[in-house]
Amino acid sequence: MRMLGLTSRYSTSGLLMATIMTLLAWGFSSAPEAARQELRSQTQLRVTTIEVSPPVTVTHSDNRRTPPLYPACSDQPDFQQRKACADKAMLEYIYEHIRYPKEARDAGAEGMVVVRFTVDARGQTGIPVVIKSPHPALGTVSLKVIQRMLRRTAVWEPARENDTPVATEFNLPIQFKLN
Structure with a gap:
């Protein structure tokens, strides 16, 4: 059968x-x-804060590798000064445009959202993707802000390995906290 x-x-x-x-x-x-x-x-009353931390750079002793930089402060000749200025400008943009979603706040959701996108050897940015999010609303609001930021600043300073531009992935962590 x-x-x-x-x-x-x-x-x-x-x-x-x-x-x-x-x-x-x-x-x-x-x-x-x-x-x-x-x-x-x-929960009675909670204060919300959002922390954005710049990505960490890992270097090998053999190769000198620098991360891609947000397109700000290109007039700075020293890389460390340019990186500090670029990170500050990127964080200011994110702080100015991101809001803690009501749905996530009501649910008591907090934690780190990580958004990843690529920066090719010419500095062109790829499509951002949420790779970690403690709540869907936190991931959605973070993704929208990063998409808006990348549309506004589509060409970044590319990552370099031994002074040669290389394509790399950029992970941007955004910390959401309820106090």
Whole structure:
């Protein structure tokens, strides 16, 4: 007797995996709502802050590698001064344009959002992607601000390895805190 629709072991295992994933999703989707309700009942007034930290540069002893820089302060001859000025200008832009989403604040969500984009050897920026977010609303608001920033400043100073421009990924961490 032949069973309709399940003609191979791959179909059967796929159906089994889909069932397990559905059951796991149901179990995990109810837990955060209970935690949110508990946080709402305990929370009276919270002050919100957003911290943005410049990315960390790792260098090898053999190669001299510098990160890509936000297009500000290009008149500075020294790289360290240019980097400090560029990081400050980028952080000022983000602080000016980012807002703590009400949905995330009401849910008690806080933590670090990391947005990644590429900067090629010519300084052209790629499409930003949220690679880590403690709450969907925090990731969405961060992504929108970074997209706006990259549209405004599409050409960056590219990363360099041994004084040669190279393509690299840029990870921008944005910390959301409820106080």
